[in-house]
Amino acid sequence: MKKIDKGIGKSALQLVLANSDEIEEAETHMKDSDFIYCLGKTGSMELQKVVSAIETAAKRNAVIDEELYREMHALYHAILEALEGVTRGQVSLGDVMRTVGLRFSVVRGRPYENEAEGEWIAVALYGTIGAPIRGLEHETTGLGINHI
Amino acid sequence: MKKIDKGIGKSALQLVLANSDEIEEAETHMKDSDFIYCLGKTGSMELQKVVSAIETAAKRNAVIDEELYREMHALYHAILEALEGVTRGQVSLGDVMRTVGLRFSVVRGRPYENEAEGEWIAVALYGTIGAPIRGLEHETTGLGINHI
Amino acid sequence: MKKIDKGIGKSALQLVLANSDEIEEAETHMKDSDFIYCLGKTGSMELQKVVSAIETAAKRNAVIDEELYREMHALYHAILEALEGVTRGQVSLGDVMRTVGLRFSVVRGRPYENEAEGEWIAVALYGTIGAPIRGLEHETTGLGINHI
Amino acid sequence: MKKIDKGIGKSALQLVLANSDEIEEAETHMKDSDFIYCLGKTGSMELQKVVSAIETAAKRNAVIDEELYREMHALYHAILEALEGVTRGQVSLGDVMRTVGLRFSVVRGRPYENEAEGEWIAVALYGTIGAPIRGLEHETTGLGINHI
Amino acid sequence: MKKIDKGIGKSALQLVLANSDEIEEAETHMKDSDFIYCLGKTGSMELQKVVSAIETAAKRNAVIDEELYREMHALYHAILEALEGVTRGQVSLGDVMRTVGLRFSVVRGRPYENEAEGEWIAVALYGTIGAPIRGLEHETTGLGINHI
Amino acid sequence: MKKIDKGIGKSALQLVLANSDEIEEAETHMKDSDFIYCLGKTGSMELQKVVSAIETAAKRNAVIDEELYREMHALYHAILEALEGVTRGQVSLGDVMRTVGLRFSVVRGRPYENEAEGEWIAVALYGTIGAPIRGLEHETTGLGINHI
Ligand SMILES: [Mg+2]
Ligand SMILES: [Mg+2]
Ligand SMILES: [Mg+2]
Ligand SMILES: [Mg+2]
Numbered sequence: 001m002k003k004i005d006k007g008i009g010k011s012a013l014q015l016v017l018a019n020s021d022e023i024e025e026a027e028t029h030m031k032d033s034d035f036i037y038c039l040g041k042t043g044s045m046e047l048q049k050v051v052s053a054i055e056t057a058a059k060r061n062a063v064i065d066e067e068l069y070r071e072m073h074a075l076y077h078a079i080l081e082a083l084e085g086v087t088r089g090q091v092s093l094g095d096v097m098r099t100v101g102l103r104f105s106v107v108r109g110r111p112y113e114n115e116a117e118g119e120w121i122a123v124a125l126y127g128t129i130g131a132p133i134r135g136l137e138h139e140t141t142g143l144g145i146n147h148i
Numbered sequence: 149m150k151k152i153d154k155g156i157g158k159s160a161l162q163l164v165l166a167n168s169d170e171i172e173e174a175e176t177h178m179k180d181s182d183f184i185y186c187l188g189k190t191g192s193m194e195l196q197k198v199v200s201a202i203e204t205a206a207k208r209n210a211v212i213d214e215e216l217y218r219e220m221h222a223l224y225h226a227i228l229e230a231l232e233g234v235t236r237g238q239v240s241l242g243d244v245m246r247t248v249g250l251r252f253s254v255v256r257g258r259p260y261e262n263e264a265e266g267e268w269i270a271v272a273l274y275g276t277i278g279a280p281i282r283g284l285e286h287e288t289t290g291l292g293i294n295h296i
Numbered sequence: 297m298k299k300i301d302k303g304i305g306k307s308a309l310q311l312v313l314a315n316s317d318e319i320e321e322a323e324t325h326m327k328d329s330d331f332i333y334c335l336g337k338t339g340s341m342e343l344q345k346v347v348s349a350i351e352t353a354a355k356r357n358a359v360i361d362e363e364l365y366r367e368m369h370a371l372y373h374a375i376l377e378a379l380e381g382v383t384r385g386q387v388s389l390g391d392v393m394r395t396v397g398l399r400f401s402v403v404r405g406r407p408y409e410n411e412a413e414g415e416w417i418a419v420a421l422y423g424t425i426g427a428p429i430r431g432l433e434h435e436t437t438g439l440g441i442n443h444i
Numbered sequence: 445m446k447k448i449d450k451g452i453g454k455s456a457l458q459l460v461l462a463n464s465d466e467i468e469e470a471e472t473h474m475k476d477s478d479f480i481y482c483l484g485k486t487g488s489m490e491l492q493k494v495v496s497a498i499e500t501a502a503k504r505n506a507v508i509d510e511e512l513y514r515e516m517h518a519l520y521h522a523i524l525e526a527l528e529g530v531t532r533g534q535v536s537l538g539d540v541m542r543t544v545g546l547r548f549s550v551v552r553g554r555p556y557e558n559e560a561e562g563e564w565i566a567v568a569l570y571g572t573i574g575a576p577i578r579g580l581e582h583e584t585t586g587l588g589i590n591h592i
Numbered sequence: 593m594k595k596i597d598k599g600i601g602k603s604a605l606q607l608v609l610a611n612s613d614e615i616e617e618a619e620t621h622m623k624d625s626d627f628i629y630c631l632g633k634t635g636s637m638e639l640q641k642v643v644s645a646i647e648t649a650a651k652r653n654a655v656i657d658e659e660l661y662r663e664m665h666a667l668y669h670a671i672l673e674a675l676e677g678v679t680r681g682q683v684s685l686g687d688v689m690r691t692v693g694l695r696f697s698v699v700r701g702r703p704y705e706n707e708a709e710g711e712w713i714a715v716a717l718y719g720t721i722g723a724p725i726r727g728l729e730h731e732t733t734g735l736g737i738n739h740i
Numbered sequence: 741m742k743k744i745d746k747g748i749g750k751s752a753l754q755l756v757l758a759n760s761d762e763i764e765e766a767e768t769h770m771k772d773s774d775f776i777y778c779l780g781k782t783g784s785m786e787l788q789k790v791v792s793a794i795e796t797a798a799k800r801n802a803v804i805d806e807e808l809y810r811e812m813h814a815l816y817h818a819i820l821e822a823l824e825g826v827t828r829g830q831v832s833l834g835d836v837m838r839t840v841g842l843r844f845s846v847v848r849g850r851p852y853e854n855e856a857e858g859e860w861i862a863v864a865l866y867g868t869i870g871a872p873i874r875g876l877e878h879e880t881t882g883l884g885i886n887h888i
């Protein structure tokens with residue numbers, strides 16, 4: 001049994017919360033851990049584009065294997081759960097006249113000491129949500145976690 | 149117009165994400181800012197107790213004025229929005245056989261440069277959610293923001 | 297084909313919105329129409345008691361026939377739809393630390409000119425929702441309509 | 445402390461419920477009160493257009509100040525809450541093959557005797573919802589209330 | 593009072609679950625019963641097309657009378673309830689980057705022994721839901737029942 | 741690559757739909773497949789008891805390993821998804837004055853030809869939902885599927 005330094009969810013959240021000064025340290029910390037991850041940005045009034053941007057980044061960075069449905073399924077539900085936190089009630093954006101600008105991270109690894117618990121995935125989102133007018137927005141966050 | 153150092157939501161999230169080594173720095177940072185805040189813990193299978201613990205802490209620490217309904221209303225909706233992120237789909241705990249152990253923060257202040265935007269409130273939650281059996285749980289987070 | 301004076305939903309809403317001066321006129325108006333109705337009050341932190349109070353009043357006043365499931369089913373879904381308007385997001389009260397004080401009406405009749413459209417039912421709710429502390433509350437309403 | 449004649453929510457509802465005979469009286473009543481308001485109509489299968497029509501009317505009639513995000517935020521959440529009552533379950537229209545024809549009102553003022561409670565906003569909706577075929581529709585209503 | 597052989601919901605489900613070997617038997621069974629029904633297929637990322645395909649089939653096969661709103665209303669709510677089972681949380685498809693391939697059945701008849709319970713309608717759905725990439729999908733089902 | 745005879749979801753649904761004449765054949769069919777499963781009944785106004793009955797049966801029949809959170813997590817989310825189909829809108833029972841009588845099945849196995857897709861779990865529910873009065877109820881179903 002290994003010692004778990006920090007949760008997979010907290011790791012994912014700290015990546016999206018890090019500002020430009022902190023991001024290097026956060027990334028170094030991740031590289032020293034057993035977690036693999038990717039980090040990106042997306043902004044849209046179309047929820048579909050947000051889902052797609054996260055899926056594409058996770059595939060391109062080999063955080064998940066796009067050939068395996070079980071991995072895509074695990075990621076997909078983690079994304080949807082993170083979007084519940086971002087949208088807080090109705091998982092929709094443009095339909096209810098709002099837009100998001102988000103940083104996202106996808107982290108994969110073994111967060112439990114018991115090796116048999118296997119791999120899990122965390123999707124963290126942080127950014128702004130609001131009217132499609134600059135400045136009419138407030139912060140928002142979301143975290144989805146799934147076994148993979 | 150003052151310079152805003154960090155968002156009210158990010159500040160609230162960093163308070164609940166801080167571990168025992170980091171909390172002192174996080175609290176010092178808050179005390180240097182113009183934000184007021186409180187920090188606490190709550191754990192229950194009853195959502196009602198979670199809502200109540202946050203409301204009570206915010207009142208006792210004078211983050212909100214319990215005599216004014218507009219302040220209680222702002223806090224209440226921020227709590228509910230944060231719980232959407234924690235519960236991701238159905239705002240219920242024991243009814244669907246799950247329990248939470250959460251750290252919470254409530255932060256109040258002026259997050260926009262334009263003074264006319266007035267005061268806002270952020271409620272951040274971070275902890276675990278899962279079956280009512282120790283260890284059968286994963287991380288969860290939520291953030292609610294409202295004008296006050 | 298008869299001339300429909302006023303919608304069944306509007307009739308139900310006006311009954312719950314009428315103050316003590318207006319209620320007599322509203323009831324007279326209903327008695328002159330082809331609609332049958334009942335009117336009542338309920339207040340609780342338990343949603344179950346709200347549902348039950350409306351069902352009981354509708355049975356006792358013979359607005360619906362409790363022996364027929366199709367009538368109870370029509371009423372039940374109309375109540376649930378009205379509660380969506382009252383609770384606006386999560387159909388729960390005490391679980392999320394809030395309480396309601398409501399006037400309710402159940403109206404039954406033929407709101408469409410075409411007789412073949414048969415009977416419909418409307419459930420209207422109006423009152424207050426808020427913290428379980430007097431005064432910390434605002435108004436709320438809901439309307440559910442179903443064929444019977 | 446002033447005497448509150450009628451709730452801000454009831455005032456908003458009565459404006460959208462008034463028929464052509466009653467509207468003049470309802471508007472006169474509003475003008476005699478301390479509330480400011482606007483009134484309009486919107487019909488669409490696109491929820492976005494409904495939200496937009498209400499926001500635009502509230503801005504143009506100076507019921508809210510579009511320069512201030514706190515005001516737009518208060519209005520936005522009141523609109524969403526009102527739409528929960530209209531849609532009763534899933535805040536969507538065309539996606540689930542239905543359309544609305546609605547009258548809306550936005551009322552702003554001080555509904556509590558205690559002046560410190562400040563200004564609040566009410567959004568009321570009343571009209572029809574149904575299939576995109578004339579006549580295949582029933583009434584619907586919604587009310588959202590927020591501090592401003 | 594007649595003897596009810598099988599529930600209207602179970603009948604509807606068995607029609608959509610039947611494979612090519614079983615469908616003839618299932619249809620024969622339906623023709624021997626007092627239920628009328630239709631059966632079809634639909635696949636889309638647009639929920640609107642799914643709703644529309646079911647409504648159109650039910651009209652064309654005279655399972656419901658499209659001239660009567662009460663029948664269309666009964667069918668519509670049964671479809672929406674069935675879609676809750678298919679989508680499990682947010683009634684949306686393409687907006688959250690997923691697609692469905694479904695068989696559907698609409699069954700109409702008298703499922704209760706008491707003749708006064710009248711006619712009811714059942715909508716059953718069975719098929720796959722998943723990413724818009726062949727194979728990245730799992731099974732899904734839904735059942736909606738309403739009085740007509 | 742093996743030939744998949746029938747989906748894991750369809751298998752789970754047919755187990756709960758089988759009447760007393762059909763259950764033996766359905767169970768024989770399952771025993772000939774590579775799927776493992778359990779079957780049970782539960783009835784309650786408390787959703788918690790429904791969740792608990794399914795979890796307990798799955799553990800006792802060794803369909804899942806209760807020592808592993810990843811297995812419990814997979815099962816839990818499959819149960820919640822199945823309950824969305826049963827409750828169709830608000831995942832609650834007694835709170836909205838209704839009760840269920842359900843048969844449930846939990847099926848585990850490899851439903852995809854590609855062995856790398858690994859094991860999946862299906863939870864199927866079928867029975868009645870309605871008022872807590874005998875006979876005032878209609879059929880309901882739900883299916884949840886997850887990778888394990
Ligand atoms: Mg989970
Ligand atoms: Mg907001
Ligand atoms: Mg309807
Ligand atoms: Mg409120």
Ligand SMILES: [Mg+2]
Pocket residue numbers: 369373737878
């Ligand atoms: Mg029903």
Ligand SMILES: [Mg+2]
Pocket residue numbers: 073077730885886
């Ligand atoms: Mg899935």
